[in-house]
Amino acid sequence: MSAAAPISRDQGRILFWLAVVLSVLMLAPMAWVLLLSFTENEALSRGTEAAFGGHFTLKNYSDIAGNSGVFRWFLNSLIVAVGQTSGVLIMSSLAGYAFARLEWPGRKVIFVIVLFGLAVPEQAVIIPRHQIFTTLNLHNTYIGLMLPGMSLPFGVFLMTQFFRAIPSEIDEAALLDNASRFRIFWKVLLPLTLPAQATLGIFTFLMAWNDYWWPLISGTDKEMYTLTIGIASSQVNFAQTEGLGFLAAQAVFAAIPVLIVYIIFQRHVVTAVSGGAVK
Amino acid sequence: MAALHRQKRLSNALFALPYLVVFAALLAFPLGWGVYLSMQKADLFGLYGFIGTNNYVRVLNDPLFWQAVRVTLLFVATTVPVLVGLGLFLALALNRRTRGSAILRGAFFSSTVLSVTIVTLIWRFVFIPGDGLLSIGFEAMGWEPIGFLSTRGWSLFSVGIATVWWCLGLPMILILAALQQIPADLYEAAALDNASRWRMFSRITIPQISGTLILVAVIQIVMQFQLFGQAQLMTNGGPNGSSRPLVLYIYRTAFENWDVGRGAAASELLFLIILAAAMLQFWVTRRANR
Numbered sequence: 001m002s003a004a005a006p007i008s009r010d011q012g013r014i015l016f017w018l019a020v021v022l023s024v025l026m027l028a029p030m031a032w033v034l035l036l037s038f039t040e041n042e043a044l045s046r047g048t049e050a051a052f053g054g055h056f057t058l059k060n061y062s063d064i065a066g067n068s069g070v071f072r073w074f075l076n077s078l079i080v081a082v083g084q085t086s087g088v089l090i091m092s093s094l095a096g097y098a099f100a101r102l103e104w105p106g107r108k109v110i111f112v113i114v115l116f117g118l119a120v121p122e123q124a125v126i127i128p129r130h131q132i133f134t135t136l137n138l139h140n141t142y143i144g145l146m147l148p149g150m151s152l153p154f155g156v157f158l159m160t161q162f163f164r165a166i167p168s169e170i171d172e173a174a175l176l177d178n179a180s181r182f183r184i185f186w187k188v189l190l191p192l193t194l195p196a197q198a199t200l201g202i203f204t205f206l207m208a209w210n211d212y213w214w215p216l217i218s219g220t221d222k223e224m225y226t227l228t229i230g231i232a233s234s235q236v237n238f239a240q241t242e243g244l245g246f247l248a249a250q251a252v253f254a255a256i257p258v259l260i261v262y263i264i265f266q267r268h269v270v271t272a273v274s275g276g277a278v279k
Numbered sequence: 280m281a282a283l284h285r286q287k288r289l290s291n292a293l294f295a296l297p298y299l300v301v302f303a304a305l306l307a308f309p310l311g312w313g314v315y316l317s318m319q320k321a322d323l324f325g326l327y328g329f330i331g332t333n334n335y336v337r338v339l340n341d342p343l344f345w346q347a348v349r350v351t352l353l354f355v356a357t358t359v360p361v362l363v364g365l366g367l368f369l370a371l372a373l374n375r376r377t378r379g380s381a382i383l384r385g386a387f388f389s390s391t392v393l394s395v396t397i398v399t400l401i402w403r404f405v406f407i408p409g410d411g412l413l414s415i416g417f418e419a420m421g422w423e424p425i426g427f428l429s430t431r432g433w434s435l436f437s438v439g440i441a442t443v444w445w446c447l448g449l450p451m452i453l454i455l456a457a458l459q460q461i462p463a464d465l466y467e468a469a470a471l472d473n474a475s476r477w478r479m480f481s482r483i484t485i486p487q488i489s490g491t492l493i494l495v496a497v498i499q500i501v502m503q504f505q506l507f508g509q510a511q512l513m514t515n516g517g518p519n520g521s522s523r524p525l526v527l528y529i530y531r532t533a534f535e536n537w538d539v540g541r542g543a544a545a546s547e548l549l550f551l552i553i554l555a556a557a558m559l560q561f562w563v564t565r566r567a568n569r
Contacts, residue, residue: 006466006476006477006479006480006483006484007371007476007480008476011476012372012375015368015371015372016372016373016375016379016380018368018372019368019369019372019373019380019383020379020383022365022369022387023383023386023387026386026387026390026444026447027386028412029401029402029404029405029412029444030390030401032401032404032405032412033400033401033404036404044410047410048409048410048411048415049415090297091297091298091301092298094294094295094297094298095294095295095297095298095299097294098291098292098293098294098295099295102288102291102294103287103288103291104287104288104289104290104291104292104295105287105289105292106292107292110295110299113307114299114302117302117306117307118557119553119554119557119558119561120306120310120550121501121505121549121550121553121557122505123505123526123529123546123549123550124310124313124546124547124549124550124553125305125306125309125310125313126546127313127316127529127533127539127542127543127546128308128309128310128312128313128316128543129305129309130533130534131312131316131323131539132304132305132308132309132312134323147301147305148305150301150305151301151302151304151305151306152306153302153306156298181291181294185294206392209394210392210393210394210395211394212394212395212396212507212508213507213508213530217534227394228394228395228396228397229396231394231396231397231400232396232399232512234400235396235399235400235403235512238403238407244404244410247400248404250400251397251400251401251404254394254396254397255393255397258392258393258394259389259392259393261392262388262389262392263385266385269392270388270452273391273392273448273449273452274449274452274453274456277449277453277498277502278453278494278498278564
């Protein structure tokens with residue numbers, strides 16, 4: 001408890017209860033949407049106060065089950081996020097190994113160039129990317145949605161650091177047994193990087209799942225919408241919509257997968273997100 | 280044998296090749312191509328010749344660009360202090376080993392994992408006139424309802440509220456980690472000197488985490504300069520551009536008005552601003568780690 005030394009017991013209690021009050025404000029919007037999602041559209045169209053009426057229904061959720069569009073978006077998001085995450089993990093591990101433990105001409109210079117890529121924001125490259133993908137006819141394809149996220153240097157940076165931290169005796173011992181470099185990488189070193197793989201994997205999956213700008217301009221066919229874009233398209237005619245409850249249910253449906261990942265892997269998610277921000 | 284391992288060999292580069300190809304094609308090349316585009320007369324379908332700095336001149340003479348600059352600066356200048364301040368408050372309040380504070384930490388971080396479209400959808404359910412949670416609350420109090428998303432002044436404010444709600448988890452977690460790094464014997468030594476709690480706080484706690492506080496502020500400056508989705512989805516920049524930030528200006532110019540050359544020029548200008556902030560971040564991180 002000494003880490004909190006400058007704060008007395010009573011002060012600590014007051015601070016904590018202030019945080020409790022703040023958390024109510026924090027969670028109220030979520031609770032409100034949850035409440036709306038369990039209320040009938042028809043009742044809501046006469047006034048959203050109906051949500052407090054205590055008549056709950058699962059109809060909005062069964063409407064989602066009957067709505068092939070939302071499921072298609074969900075599937076698209078899953079394909080893109082899993083594909084992009086696998087790509088990033090594979091390429092970052094290979095490149096991290098090469099940068100950290102092998103010697104090749106130009107290695108140091110190229111590593112510095114890649115590091116500079118960390119400072120490039122999306123808007124500096126998104127217009128040219130859009131043109132490149134138009135030329136290659138890659139818009140409205142899964143590979144087209146996955147690829148830009150795989151160019152980010154964060155994964156390479158993270159894996160290089162991780163490979164560097166592994167004692168060099170480990171692969172030198174394997175080298176004495178005449179193992180090939182790929183075998184050393186695959187059998188000896190890669191299993192040691194699992195914690196970093198988990199962090200990078202969760203970080204990339206969340207980035208891909210939540211990405212907005214690139215799928216907005218690349219996956220423009222309704223069939224190719226990711227869930228993020230689908231939810232955006234649902235809310236465009238917000239004022240005219242008759243289905244406020246249905247819309248709320250979509251928000252909940254879209255939030256559930258990431259919240260489940262977050263609750264199960266909370267520590268990993270927090271490490272991954274803060275690691276990605278600090279670099 | 281170890282010498283073989285250390286040998287410089289071109290074949291070793293093969294391991295890095297897959298990533299380097301993607302990096303070159305989708306990050307390095309577009310970065311250069313963007314500069315080239317910004318000096319071209321261009322639309323979505325092709326290039327119509329070199330026009331030098333013409334696009335830049337057009338951007339810098341566009342009152343809408345300067346409006347977007349003002350909106351962005353105002354947004355950054357208001358959200359970042361709130362994010363750092365609230366983050367510090369929560370970190371101090373929740374820096375305990377109790378179950379309750381662990382749950383609250385989890386709750387405050389939970390919004391961070393949501394996508395921007397869910398965040399804006401949630402906040403529209405709060406802000407919309409008539410049906411929104413605030414509207415209902417105002418009515419119950421007998422107050423005049425406010426069109427939060429469609430009134431000048433309120434629209435950017437509402438985008439800011441949603442943004443703070445979305446982004447608060449990260450400052451809290453980073454500051455919390457810094458608080459836990461402070462060696463306990465510093466406080467013990469101060470306690471032996473009969474230092475007051477306020478003195479310990481201002482002379483030990485704050486100096487010990489000042490590096491992190493600056494780092495958190497710079498990260499948030501870089502992030503909030505890139506405000507896009509919240510403004511596009513909640514207010515679409517309105518009314519009259521009063522909540523249209525720079526990235527939305529770029530998006531409009533390039534992808535709605537198809538003026539790709541001018542959009543590229545505007546994005547290069549934004550890139551320079553963000554690069555300066557990112558360099559600052561790099562420098563601050565270096566210092567904080569030392």
